[in-house]
Amino acid sequence: MTNPVADPAAIVQGDKYRITVLTDGLVRLEYADDGVFEDRASTFAVNRRLPVPGFQRHESDGLLEVVTSRLRLTYDRGPFTTSGLSLAVGGGISNYHSVWRYGQTPDDLGGTARTLDNADGAIPLGPGVVSRTGYAVIDDSGSFLFTKDGWVSADNVNRVDLYVFAYGHDFREALDAFYAVSGPQPVVPRYALGNWWSRFHEYTADSYLDLLDRFRREGLPFSVGVLDMDWHVTDVDPRYGSGWTGYTWNRELFPDPPAFLDKVHGEGLRVTLNVHPADGVRAYEDAYGKMALALGKDPAAGEPIAFDVTDRAFLTAYFEVLHRGLEDGGVDFWWLDWQSGPHSRIAGIDPLWMLNHFHFRDHGSLTFSRYAGPGSHRYPVGFSGDTVVSWASLAFQPYFTATAANIGYGWWSHDIGGHLFGVRDDELATRWVQFGCFSPVLRLHSTKNPFLHKEPWLHPGPARAVMTAFLRLRHRLVPYLHAMNHRRDPLALPMYYRAPAEDAAYEVPDQYQFGTELLVAAIVTPADRRTGLGRVKAWLPEGTWVDVLTDLVYDGGRTLLLHRDLTTIPVLATGGAIIPLDGQAVPGNDPVIPGHLELLVVAGADGDFELQEDFPVRTQLRYRQADGELVVAPAEDADGILPAARRWTVSFPALTDVDPVATVDGVDTPFDIERGDTRTSITVHDVPVTATLRIGVGARPRLRRNDVSGLVFTLLDRAQIEYRTKTKVLETATADRPLTVRLSALQALDLDDALATAIGEILLAQEI
Structure with a gap:
């Protein structure tokens, strides 16, 4: 319109x-x-x-x-x-x-x-x-x-x-x-917010279904299956040209495509097929005869039908004959892998623009293609192309993704882990998955090389466990992501949108806002060999901030270096933040509206969040610090979309000293409580979606202080340094002396920079 x-x-x-x-x-x-x-x-x-x-x-x-x-x-x-x-x-x-x-x-x-x-x-x-x-x-x-x-x-x-x-x-x-x-960004389908599996690999129907079965057994959820070009016939008679373009299923690999796609759908995934349309339609294609007739050509002549995106008749047949037949067989949307430049038969008309516009208009909700210039945000999702497997590639992607918001482009999908070349590096692969979890679309992908693979179980123990955890976390984040999706704003925003007058907000290229509630600081460089910690420069606005993955607490209003081992990256929220998650520890493939929701609530300030799960289904969430109370209001327009009743878990990171109460429509209700070392979780079962749920933890709750001694000991225990240095650093860092004295004494020890900044982060996280 x-x-x-x-x-x-x-x-x-x-x-x-x-x-x-x-x-x-x-x-x-x-x-x-x-x-x-x-x-x-x-x-x-x-x-x-x-x-x-x-x-x-x-x-x-x-x-x-x-x-x-x-x-x-x-x-x-x-x-x-x-x-x-x-x-x-x-x-x-x-x-x-x-x-x-x-x-x-x-x-x-x-x-x-x-x-x-x-x-x-x-x-x-x-x-x-x-x-x-x-x-x-x-x-x-x-x-x-x-x-x-x-x-x-x-x-x-x-x-x-x-x-x-x-x-x-x-x-x-x-x-x-x-x-x-x-024009605004469209709301993408909910399934697009889960994990996408993609690999340039010659799968068969059986091997692909076996792979999905292995994913299920490993507890690895995926919502989109991306089939690269080997779904179609690629070994063609040279008289037709190359097999790069194709629209005919390879029935040696996929004997019964509709049955195969039906089984993939039965596993809870949608399917997109890769197409390189530049070579048009050749005589060996299944759809050639119908395409020729639709364009007034003689099918018996066998003349190739050129790809001409400026020909209205061709474009109509391209959709109504070529693609519609495959869609009727179960294809959900298309990966438009246009690699043939910006020129068409008419000067000034970019084929990529045309493909993006008309494919999205034809499909109505999703396509998958490269960026074609200002206005491309109307045609999500963006395919960012074939990057090199390297730390340099990873280091550019947080900045690249967030900066795209400056031209309204909010839905980049990267080849997580990199696509081609490079060397095997399990740490790099793990850090890339962690960034992918907190990027607009998480899509694992790699080129056609038997040694380039992204299955977590093909990595050693630590990397495998971390990848698995973050792939699960991605599906748990879908309620939050979909609420942001309905706002139609870019999911990743540079920090300077929050404070344009702060010089520091422009100096943290690896950090970005991720929706309204979270700040993410991606770790994009290798860990220090001696401490085992990755490091990232971050800027925290004024206020108190909690890392919702580790429950560490930080005072804001400053730039600092954050350090994390391979298991995590900094993901921070300030007082009043409310982050809705799927309550399942291991979500399923299809990210449907969940019957169990977990809310992460950061105490310290008032907060409000509108949980929009579909249109027009909304649930208002409210936290008030003075009362220490989280309120879940009755859902609006929930009939037939939400379950009649839900289980709610409300988790308070960095909050342990609480005496909870819970009511449903003003009546005390039983609840389960889990008191961890660093957080408290309260669960109420079978709450009608038409009721008001209130969970209180006491007036003006205060976040716990970081366990400085324990954190310093853990850091030193892991560090690959001399034992007597460990002892000296521990004694100095935890001595009963003013912070300034301890910091100057540590400085005099002439520690390696990586160790010194890691110790400094712990000591300076909170004001004394």
Whole structure:
């Protein structure tokens, strides 16, 4: 749905220029020598009919000024030039850097890139809509257009069409303006939020089903099965070309495709098939005859049907004949593995854009393909391409994933573990899975090499156990992820969205916000050999923070180094955070709405959370620190979707000294309590979804203090250093002396940096 024609009241126009004030911080600037301006939807801008913001127009001395509450545009009414067209951002962002001039490339904070194919570390990023200087620009001049009947055109030549974002440091508002013009992110299906299994491997139907059986026995949940190109015939007669493109099941491997897909569905997984469509449809394909007839060709001639995404008849047959037949057999959605560049038969029309747009429109809820430019957020999920197996690749991905939010792109799916080349490194593979657990989509994948595999049981004990734990955790996180999904915001956001004025928020590329409740600091470098700990630089905003995976407590308002062994990474929440989880320790494959929910509640401040499980099913969750009480309100619009009654477990990390009470609709109710060393969990059974559940732990509960002595001892006990050094460090770190004295004494021991910073983290986590 598009509404591309702006309100005339928002337009300031001359013979060859047009200025559209879309919002108080976003203007569209057009210049055309023929005086003809574009009102069709583009790949980026599909909705220009927005409420007209307040603005003023001034003309004097040959200059035109357009002024809103956020910007002042100055224009000499001639051809756009650096001296004749400028825009000053209000708000005192800087003395002079916050003035954009036409032709100037903004120093924005970056957006994303088309692909990470063959990337071994960082690559350049395209533009985003936020910057520290306060302005950013999207150049829509070269985008192709959508016609009223839903087709496309690339006839917008010799025109300038710019969108200037002037939101200062109001990054959230800039992103909202982007979505207002370019459309919101769709809500992806719930199943897309679980684990995806993918491998470029010549499976048979039996071997694939055996693999799913092994996953089930190992307690490893997967919600999506991705079949790479060997599902179709690849060994073809050379007269037809290569077997890279294909639409015909390989019946030597899959004798009965519908029966196979039915069994996979019976295991609780959806299925996507890989397609490389560039070579079109050749005569050996099962669907060739129907495709030829649909396009008015003689099937007996055997002439290849070229892939031409600009041919409307071909594209119709592509969906209605070629893909619909396979979908009727059980294919749930498509992996569009377009690797053939941005050019088509018509200059300006990118085949990847066309595939993404029309596949998503045809499917209605999900496709899987590379990024094609601003506006691509409307077609999730993104396939980031074939990265190199290396620490450099992993180190780039947290930054790359979060920064994509600056262009509204929230659903990157990476080849977790890397795709090709590299060396075997079990620590690297484990850290990648941990990041994958806290990324938009967790999809294990690798190239066609018998030694490149991602099954956890093929790794040694420690790595195997950790991978298994995080794959299970991913499915437990689905209630939280799906609630975020319904908000339509990027799941991963850079830290500077939280505090644009804090320099420290820009200096932690491995850290990001993960939904509204969590901060994640991915560990993307090898562990120190002597301490066995990985390390990451993090910035904690003001407040008290709890690592919900370890129950360690930190005082915020500072930058620090966080250290973790291979079993975990820092995942932090502040007071008032409420994180809903599936209550099963080992969830099933299909991440359905659970009958048992666990809520992680961080004490210390008030908090609210809307648990949206489907549309319009919502449950309001509320925690009030003064009362120490968690309230689960009656579910809204739950009939036929939620179970009649549920089990609720409420867990309080870093809270142990409590005396719980529980009521259902004001009546005391029995509960189970589990008191761990670092947290308390209360479980109430069979709570009607129409009832109000209250669980209290006493007024103004206080988080426990970290066990400094125990943490220091554990660290030193594991460290590969001299025993007498261990003793000396323990005595110094835990002495009954002021912290400043202990820190200076430790400094005098001249410890290795890795050990010194790890000890420092423990001692400085909380104020004394």
